[in-house]
Amino acid sequence: MNRKEIKIGLFGFGCVGFGLYEVFEKTPRLQASIKKICVKDKNKKREIGEKHFTFEKNEILNDDEINTIVELIDDADAAYEIVKEAIKRGKAVVTANKKMLAEHLEELLSLQKKHNVPLLYEAACCASIPIIRNLEEYYDNDLLESIEGIVNGSTNYILTKTIEENKSYELSLEEAQKLGYAETNHIMDTGGFDAKYKLLILIAHAFGVVLKPNDIFNIGIDKLGELEINYAKEKGYKIKLIAYTEKSTEGKIKAFVLPKFIEKTDKLFSVDDVFNGIKTKSYFSDIQFFVGKGAGAYPTASAVLSDISALSYDYRYEYKKLNYTENLRVDSEIVLKVFLRHDLEYGNEFKKFFNLIYESYLNHELGYIIGLITLENLKIITRRKNAETSIVLFTEFKENKNEDLKQKKYEYAVGD
Numbered sequence: 001m002n003r004k005e006i007k008i009g010l011f012g013f014g015c016v017g018f019g020l021y022e023v024f025e026k027t028p029r030l031q032a033s034i035k036k037i038c039v040k041d042k043n044k045k046r047e048i049g050e051k052h053f054t055f056e057k058n059e060i061l062n063d064d065e066i067n068t069i070v071e072l073i074d075d076a077d078a079a080y081e082i083v084k085e086a087i088k089r090g091k092a093v094v095t096a097n098k099k100m101l102a103e104h105l106e107e108l109l110s111l112q113k114k115h116n117v118p119l120l121y122e123a124a125c126c127a128s129i130p131i132i133r134n135l136e137e138y139y140d141n142d143l144l145e146s147i148e149g150i151v152n153g154s155t156n157y158i159l160t161k162t163i164e165e166n167k168s169y170e171l172s173l174e175e176a177q178k179l180g181y182a183e184t185n186h187i188m189d190t191g192g193f194d195a196k197y198k199l200l201i202l203i204a205h206a207f208g209v210v211l212k213p214n215d216i217f218n219i220g221i222d223k224l225g226e227l228e229i230n231y232a233k234e235k236g237y238k239i240k241l242i243a244y245t246e247k248s249t250e251g252k253i254k255a256f257v258l259p260k261f262i263e264k265t266d267k268l269f270s271v272d273d274v275f276n277g278i279k280t281k282s283y284f285s286d287i288q289f290f291v292g293k294g295a296g297a298y299p300t301a302s303a304v305l306s307d308i309s310a311l312s313y314d315y316r317y318e319y320k321k322l323n324y325t326e327n328l329r330v331d332s333e334i335v336l337k338v339f340l341r342h343d344l345e346y347g348n349e350f351k352k353f354f355n356l357i358y359e360s361y362l363n364h365e366l367g368y369i370i371g372l373i374t375l376e377n378l379k380i381i382t383r384r385k386n387a388e389t390s391i392v393l394f395t396e397f398k399e400n401k402n403e404d405l406k407q408k409k410y411e412y413a414v415g416d
């Protein structure tokens with residue numbers, strides 16, 4: 001098969017952009033070259049000669065010889081303008097920007113269809129794990145039921161360092177930033193937003209429905225405290241930030257991002273540091289488990305490189321499920337088993353929101369409730385003004401709040 005020559009206009013020369021440049025240097029057989037690099041800061045010292053750079057995006061976008069835009073900047077709004085313009089001009093696009101994709105996926109998909117250009121973004125979900133291409137190709141016909149995963153490398157790194165190595169949260173976050181794992185605005189990672197954006201992209205490829213970021217409830221790791229960390233240690237659990245989605249037979253989608261107690265028997269238990277892990281469950285192939293580095297210059301650049309290489313064979317996502325999917329809706333009826341830590345004065349108030357309480361505890365300043373609660377009630381509690389709360393999910397959750405909860409216990413659909 002004849003391979004197309006790829007001439008690249010690169011946007012961004014930070015952690016991933018420079019990583020890609022270095023990966024290019026070490027991949028001589030690649031039929032692709034970087035013609036120009038657009039960056040922002042005119043005063044920054046660069047690792048390579050000035051002649052490679054421009055500060056004017058149109059110098060790249062107007063260049064007819066450049067047939068591919070690789071977008072690796074840390075500004076989602078600017079990235080959206082660049083990607084949109086590139087597609088309109090018939091240039092193929094490779095991007096790692098999950099925030100930009102999640103906020104504009106529907107529009108970008110119709111734009112790329114209209115202009116008949118590929119838009120690839122493997123690096124946007126779990127960096128080095130080729131999960132999007134697997135969802136596109138392998139699970140094309142198989143009936144995918146659910147996806148559960150650790151999809152954010154920097155929070156997994158922070159959790160590993162704080163819970164297992166007893167380092168402070170602040171120091172672990174600082175280390176994650178130094179290693180290039182964390183987003184420029186770290187609340188994107190620690191608040192669970194980055195994981196939510198990735199989950200939205202995964203859902204589009206897994207189930208063929210494009211949700212809006214607000215459809216997915218997210219709680220991050222920034223509120224985790226000693227009480228729940230000690231609880232996890234006593235029980236032999238780890239705490240991981242989990243992205244979860246499941247499609248029911250009634251055409252409903254469950255989707256949320258929450259910290260979760262992970263038991264030793266769970267495959268995600270051993271996914272530590274900057275690694276990501278994804279469990280897929282489908283009707284025919286049952287449970288499969290993907291693992292790989294979820295952040296950092298080279299792991300992310302390797303996924304970008306793979307997309308560039310795929311472009312030389314004219315590869316593009318077909319979004320087959322988007323074309324034949326039934327009318328899926330977000331499920332708001334989920335009942336979860338959670339550990340809720342709260343300030344002393346909110347104990348009685350918050351108990352009213354629970355369907356069932358297994359255990360509660362109070363000391364002189366705070367307390368916790370372990371019980372079953374609907375996702376909707378959990379949202380109300382987290383919005384309660386001035387109340388500091390922390391939520392950690394247990395493995396069990398219930399299917400329907402109207403059922404007899406005492407009688408019926410369902411396991412998480414993805415289990416070992």
Ligand SMILES: NC(=O)c1ccc[n+]([C@@H]2O[C@H](COP(=O)([O-])OP(=O)(O)OC[C@H]3O[C@@H](n4cnc5c(N)ncnc54)[C@H](OP(=O)(O)O)[C@@H]3O)[C@@H](O)[C@H]2O)c1
Pocket residue numbers: 011012013014015016017038039040041042044071072073074075078096097098123124127180181182183184294295296297300
């Ligand atoms: N780091 C990771 O592990 C990782 C993993 C997966 C995905 N990603 C995604 O990859 C992208 C890049 O992340 P990063 O970690 O490489 O960021 P980074 O190290 O902060 O680098 C950002 C780069 O973008 C450039 N830039 C910002 N605004 C620009 C604009 N308007 N026009 C042109 N250039 C602009 C900056 O220019 P200056 O150099 O002039 O400041 C810098 O070179 C993000 O979307 C991120 O979410 C990162």
